[in-house]
Amino acid sequence: MATTQRRGRRIMMTPGELDTFLAAERTCRVATVSADGAPHVSALWFAWDGTSLWLYSVTRSKRWAELRRDPRIAVVVDAGEQYGELRGVELTGTARFVGEAPRTGEPCPELDAPERLFARKIFGxxxxxxxxxHAWLRLTPDAVVSWDFRKLGQPQPRP
Structure with a gap:
């Protein structure tokens, strides 16, 4: 992951916390750019491999068409009900299409690991x-911002 979080470092997740959080959560919100420049947000299931977020999208969706035209993408994964429980991650970058579209299971070594992760996580x-x-989108983020408000109640180490 490229950029370092500048603001909110006190509540940002460590790399291990980020991996654990993204491995556990199932649903993300995906923001794309419509042809008229307006944002479009939709929910999707995902898998995280420690480096990239893998999204399994319907190929006849508005989201798919928008990413074909403009591959810029932002994804938010969040959890928590009460203020002190809120935590999440925003990942931004460029979506890359992987494998055939729609996916029928043709051999694609790049998809072996993400498909196993996704099948276990989402379908058991x-x-x-x-x-x-459906077909695969891969987001290897250019920027990652995270927050974990549960840390607000914990003593913070001195820099």
Whole structure:
């Protein structure tokens, strides 16, 4: 991940906390840019491999069409109900299309690991079931910003 968080360092997640959080959460919100420049936000399931966020999107969706035209993307994963429980991550960068679209299961070594992760996390299966309607997007973020408000109540180490 490229950029270092400048603000809110006191509540930012460590790399280990970030990996644990993204491995546990299932749903993210994906922001894309419409043809008229307006933002478009939609929810999706995802898998995190420690470096990239893998999104399995319907290829006939507005999101897919927008990313084909303009691959800039922002994704938010968050959790918590009460103020002191809020935590999350914003990842931004460029979406990359991986494998055939729609995905039918053609051999694609780059998808072996993410498909196993996704199938286990989302469906509780050992291998991916392809429906011929979805395909893969990969976001290797240029910037990551995280927050964990649970840290506000904890004593902070001195710099």
């Amino acid at each position: 299966l050992e291998e991916m079931v392809h429906d011929g309607r």
